[in-house]
Amino acid sequence: MITLHGFAASNYYNLVKHVLLHKELPFQENLIYGGSDELLVISPVGKVPAITTAQGLNISESSVICDFIEETYPAMPLYPENAGERAVVRQIMKISELYFELPSRRLITYAFTGTAVPELVATEVRQVLSRGIIALNHLTKFSPWIAGEQFTMADIYVYYVNTVVKSIASSQLNWEILADIPGMKEWDVAMGKSDIAQSVEADRKENMPEFMQKVTLQMKASNESPNKS
Ligand SMILES: N[C@@H](CCC(=O)N[C@@H](CS)C(=O)NCC(=O)O)C(=O)O
Known part of the structure; x- marks a missing residue:
């Protein structure tokens, strides 16, 4: 099964999630925020989204992930044949x-x-x-x-x-x-208005308070950093 790494307040994460839902593919979500050491193992620039494929391959960059999903799961195609x-x-x-x-x-x-x-x-x-x-x-x-x-x-x-x-x-x-x-x-x-967009939006709203808390803490930490120029 595919694992989708990231957090629902991210629009990049949500577009990949929408593609997986559109194609009715089974996947699990791993809640993880940008910049963490754990994420760097999966995503070379430490950004979300990333996926781990059923074969254990880690892929980042949303448009690359979209292409991988399309090529691996061509049913319900999202690119024209021509x-x-x-x-x-x-x-x-x-x-x-x-x-x-x-x-x-x-x-x-x-x-x-x-x-x-x-x-x-x-x-x-x-x-x-x-x-x-x-x-x-x-x-x-x-x-x-x-x-x-x-x-x-x-x-x-x-x-x-x-x-x-x-x-x-x-x-x-x-x-x-x-x-x-x-x-x-x-x-x-x-x-x-689509059912998929609505369910992705509901998850985004649920994640927003936690995400905003993380952003606030990060901004506070960088303001207090002795290396701040
Ligand atoms: N080019 C990347 C951009 C992904 C991106 O900017 N993700 C943001 C969240 S929306 C992120 O992980 N930011 C955390 C950070 O910059 O440390 C893609 O298409 O997936």
């Missing part, structure tokens, strides 16, 4: 990671600490997000799924990317970012 269409799905995933998720993450610490985002940082982040918007407007279809008629890995991937992006853009940049991609807001609402 190579060109598959490439479009992967472009949507990659662009949402590089130009949506990662710039938004630069603002997470400001959100957690309630500190104002410096204007230079806000400008840089807005520029990267704007490129993402142009690219996603170019590639997405929402007819009814993000890449067209087939429900794909990109639907799951971008839905969980958006959980971070829309909240951070709204709170830190006062930007209702999904509205800049016609069709995305409606698709996002529809995605959130």
Whole structure:
């Protein structure tokens, strides 16, 4: 059986969990937080999610895990058969990671600490997000799924990317970012209504207090560290 390592407050963890649930694969969850020595044995950069496969292989990086699951368990496919269409799905995933998720993450610490985002940082982040918007407007279809008629890995991937992006853009940049991609807001609402998304969300909510406690303790420890510059 697959073991999914990580914690439910993580959107990356949740997208892999959604894929496993979609494919109706049996798996167990191992609650573990980022940065721990135990996690470094499973995940080389000490981040979640990671999986341990039925054969005992450890794999990290959510998009790599998604590909492994698809290749190993091809039933209920999440990529199109056609190579060109598959490439479009992967472009949507990659662009949402590089130009949506990662710039938004630069603002997470400001959100957690309630500190104002410096204007230079806000400008840089807005520029990267704007490129993402142009690219996603170019590639997405929402007819009814993000890449067209087939429900794909990109639907799951971008839905969980958006959980971070829309909240951070709204709170830190006062930007209702999904509205800049016609069709995305409606698709996002529809995605959130599925039974799988609802059960993943319930687990996320349950884990949030414990996760926030860990973050608060970590921030306190780093503020008190004698090496703090
Ligand atoms: N590129 C990684 C990113 C994973 C990631 O950033 N995970 C966060 C949780 S959402 C984490 O483990 N952070 C802990 C840390 O940075 O120590 C992926 O796609 O899986």
